[in-house]
Amino acid sequence: MTIRRLFIAEKPDLAKAIRDGLGGGKSQDGYFQCGPDAVTWCFGHMLQLCDPEDYDPKYKKWNMADLPFSHVPWKKKVASDKKDQVKKIMALLKQAREVVHAGDPDDEGQLLIDELLEFAKCTLPVKRVLINDNNLKVVQKALANLRDNQEFAPLSAAAEARSVGDQLYGYNLTRAYTLKAQNQGHQGVLSVGRVQTPILGLVVRRCRLNASHQKSFYYSVTGDFDIQGLNFNGRYLVKDTDMVDEKKRLLDEAQAKQIAQDATGHTAILASVKTEAKQTPPPLPYNLLKLQTDASRKFGLKPDQVKSITQTLREKYKLITYNRSDCEYLSDEQHGDVPGVLTAIGQTAPIFANLIGKSNPGIKSRAFNSAKVSAHHAIIPTEATADLTKLTDAEQKIYLLIARAYIAQFFPNYCYDRTDILINVGKHQFTASAEVPTRMGWKALYKNDQDNEDLAQDEHILACDLRILKQHDQGKCIKASAEKKETKPPALYTMATLLSDLTRVAKYVKDERLRKTLIEKDKHKQGEHGGIGTPATRDSIIKTLFDRGFLAEQGKSIVSTPIGEKLYDALPDQAKYPDMTAIWHEQQKALKTKQDVVGFVQNLMGYIGREVESIKQSGSVKLADSVPCPKCTKPMNRIAIPGKQAFWGCSDREGCKTTLPDAGGKPGQPKPKATVSAQFKCQACGNGLIRRTGKKGKKAYAFWGCSGYPACKQSYEDKLGKPVITVTPDDKNFSYNPVPDPTHLV
Template sequence: MRLFIAEKHEVGQAIAKTLGNPRRKDGYYTCGNDVVTWCAGHMLELCPPEDYDEALRKWTLESLPIINIPWKYRVIEGRGKQFGVIANLIKQADEIVNAGDTDAEGQLLVDEILEYCKNRKAVKRILINDNNEKLIRRALGNLRENSEFFGLYQSALARMVGDKLYGFNLTRLYTLKGREKGFNGILSVGRVQTPILGLVVARDRAIADHRKTYYFTVKGQFSIQGLNFPALFRAPEDSPLDEKGRIESEVYAQRIASACKGQPAKVISVDKKIKQEAAPLPYDLLELQVDASRKFGVKADKTLKITQELREKKLITYNRSDCRYLNDENHQDAPEVLATIVGNAPLFAPFVKKSDPSRKSRAFNNANVTAHHAIIPTQGRGDISSLTEDQRNIYLLICRAYIAQFWPLKESRVIIVNLEVEGYQFRAVNTQIISPGWSALYKNDKGNQEIESGKSDDSTTVELSQLSKGYEGFCTDCQSEKKETLPPKAYTEATLLKDLKQVAKYIKNSEIAKLLRDKDKGKKGESGGIGTPSTRDSFIVKLKERDFIEEKRKLLVSTKLGREFHDALPATATAPDMTALWHQQQKDIQEGRINLDTFLAGLVKTVTEEVIKVREMGLPIKDNSPNCPICKVTKLRRIKGKNGFFWGCIGYPSCEASFPDKRGKPNLEPKPKANAGDTTDHACPECENGNLIKRRGKSKKTKKFYNWYGCDQYPTCKASFFENDAKLKFG
């Protein structure tokens, strides 16, 4: 029996259909002598420290660093049944085919199962990046030895084990040292999460450190051949310019304006060209998250959830794709997909009618497709009126981007006129749309950077086509204008997600920046990014939960805690350099220049050195949380509850004070929800230092109230007793 193990059910289903005569069983398909089963993403996870040693469940500085090598796996909760199916089929198989996705992660998630199950049978590899039957049939005829991809598996394993080892050691280290300063939250560190915090902190500080400076422009008004239009002075290189090529001398700008005003002008060149613009590419997950945030205010993590729901309804293709291109074979399905769009969303009927399914846009390019193609509508029928508003909006975005691939190019006539006055040159640019083409689908989409080319200072709405070289006239007026330099803009969720695709531009070391760009070589739309489309949003959510960043008026900014924590970390942790260096080592592992053990040994050394340093030097972080006004012993902490943030006493349950959150601070004006209790004269029988406090509780099971006692020395003493406890001797 030959066993195919796919990464996800829909791929397994497509393989079974291609093999022919599939019969559905519980967790697999049979196709004659072939069996096809599937994973649900990763089926295994690395064990936490306490699975190696129960003593490691407690966080202590003495236990660090924790080096769990060799590592152990465990089955992810909720996936035990399907894993059992896979493991049982592996035992029965004569030959196995790894049908994971074609990227490193796809190689890893099947190979780790085979390793866990101690498989020693022959394993082949099939490379599938599209569920198109023709492509799968071609891949079935070109099976390769799985051993050819051992380096790819090892490189992915290095990243996974490295992330775990780095993350839990430094998170425990900084959290424990933070507690010494009175901070009781989790100070989490991660290879991707922490550099994202670094980006936000750097942006906030660039804004705060911005010092207002000025630059100057010179604009003339011209009258030539009956046309009146503006043109912008083009400063020569020997002018007093700043690093961005802007005039920084007001005296110089005023001198140019005075010299040109009222003087004869001459057209020295006219450049006329037709500009053709292709439609925006179909979506990958990140671009969809960006547009959903910009247009509808939908958070990135919610967009991921919604696309998963749409995929489960069979309305869209694989939703976690990091690719914006399609296979040539996808083009053959265009008539059916367009017809399905009309059936599901009749509002697109007029636009589909004007589409040409035979048109092949730049999106259809096999060479640019990675493990998955772009997110597009399927041929699945559905009633979009039954969708939620957010589901409908996102489905319509995906449909629009697909329809645009079958519309004509947008065509514009661009005329550039260069003029000369008193030896000084000016330029005017006029753009006239000849045919809107696909842009008619986007005419109400303001703020979309992909379709808005943006107007430059030398743009004019005056049609300049009648001008020719040698025409003469006058510069009727000329004025200099003082302009203020602007600070960088604070991040929004959309702009931060965009930047995560290109963080290499912030790396000062050009060689390291190149390593990060090399990681994304051949991956269209990525240029030295960190994280993946399906995980980036989760890091932003985690940073918010840790109170390292917060959202103010739709802007993402760092908190005081976030900045202090950032400053307490080594530069290697807050910069994306580590991802670049790890990529180079993973590449070396993949190509056999180093082995996994060498990589991990270097990482263990780095982590150990950081543990020793922080253990000795401590953590320069302050806990400025307000004192609890009820117990007056401990502090209040901002907590995220199911209904949003609130402030609670960290002395809970001895003190149950809580206050609503008001713009990031506790609102102490309302009467607090508290059960401070009544202090008794009875000593605590556990510690014998404190007195017992009588409290009121409510049973979740019976809903009845009861009395209980806690020590007033909490959290030093965490003793608690029911009223009828034998240890209580009240006389």
């Protein structure tokens, strides 16, 4: 069989869209046959860079003498779980006369197919199709506009340079810092990465700013006014001659009190009254980061949990579109799908049926703008339906968030009248502002949403109606008062605020040129303004920082641990600020060919080599001050195992074996030692019982176990703090209520 054109799509969904765009086709083993053409697919990146030990087995053991290492040219291998599909693609390539590259229209999508063709040593002509929306009309238009794939070689080169650079940078510096620290008895990995380490830096610096805050005071003067029978508060408007701080706040207590005294009881005259009709459009549909932010704020879900949930909603239930998007916009063509999507939402989530009935599918909100759609459009519901009760609680919550944001696009803008007034009281002036809703519009869907930045309103905006006032109206300042206020330290990060900050870290770059470079990197990305990381990687990077013990949670706040701070202090500024990403982007703009990428890597290895040599020559990488074991006084080590709760263990593993719980990155207090009951005896052996706790899944429970364990494994259910014993001690035919094996103790 000869294939005229072999389309290779980045993912199965896109392959199906291309099949439909070609007029349909027959499903085969790993591809669709569409007349003389065939459409096959990848599952994201099918290849991965070889690990150091793939080049030489000696690299499997971490050894400072082997650093730095690099391999030019580098090699790639097929991901272990994708070998079957790669074999099918290779077989199809042998039958094809031409290839059509259908990766996502961004640098990673370009590399994904290019590297596969290079791996296959493909010499066929290659065309490129650019599809960022699976809408049939969009796909058909793209298929009619194929381009030469060589035009996009610079995109592929930039992505490859970043991939190889990240691996060499991370592997070399992680091993170097870890090995140096292990010489001091530290256990665990000190991971370093181009994105990971600047994120750690953000948290460390915020924690230190918060801790080092020097409180100071300022003064706020407010007046209680009565004008035309309307009672409201106004704020003092500072003059150029007042003593103020950088935020235009009064600093002199005596002056503040004098202003309040001057205004109290005196005539108030309205110098100006201005009312303006305003409106606010609905929030845009979700991208992954905004969804993770809202899910953290509302439900306390971790970013990696949200990504996993959206993957399930997409792949298992087909309820939402591509879930790793960084875009908040939709194509113009998708407006034609609105009736079908709204109907599906109403069937899946009847709770929205009434609101959908009030919506207007004819409204075309600002979200429908093809020019602003990047490699993917926003995350929205599909026309598929499901029984919502069959979903987990978290899956329901995420689906409902996505659905609500979509429904909001078909409600009118929120409309309100904004009134601003200026009040003269003798030689002083006060201001007041108020907003009166004239049409709730989309806000009807969000009225119970707390702490939503899309609903946030200036704390100084009054809820009263100032529209009845007019210029020159007179009244009185009944009373004015000066209030002493304390400056607040920068707030510690929460998961929501950290995720939000990752999209605009350029503001923390010290070098102005690099700051502009980082912002320029995102010029075609909506919702990003000089960020680091991607929607697909940020959550896993943050999770790694927690798993390694560099970050910890204190309530809802995210804080750096002593180990995280010591690692931060040991690193050069270029590593712990976002500068590295900006430098790489600047260099990658000039890359056109594979040889250019080689030059970039060789230049990077010069920097890595100098850093590794500096680590080798340094006396030590001083980490957290040693915490003595409470039993033997030897150093304690924090042990973080992915997926499990971190704890502290004595470095004398063979002799002491003392462990302590982790408390915000520091050793916590040991759990109280279980006491043997003198009152309750084991019915099997006569030893005293001990009340213990265990877990069934995530649910904790109490039970009573024999103090003779493990020789005696008798156990009893707990009821109101007492063991449930159904026999008397002298009953030889006793029975008991079994509970799970006490080896599951927590």
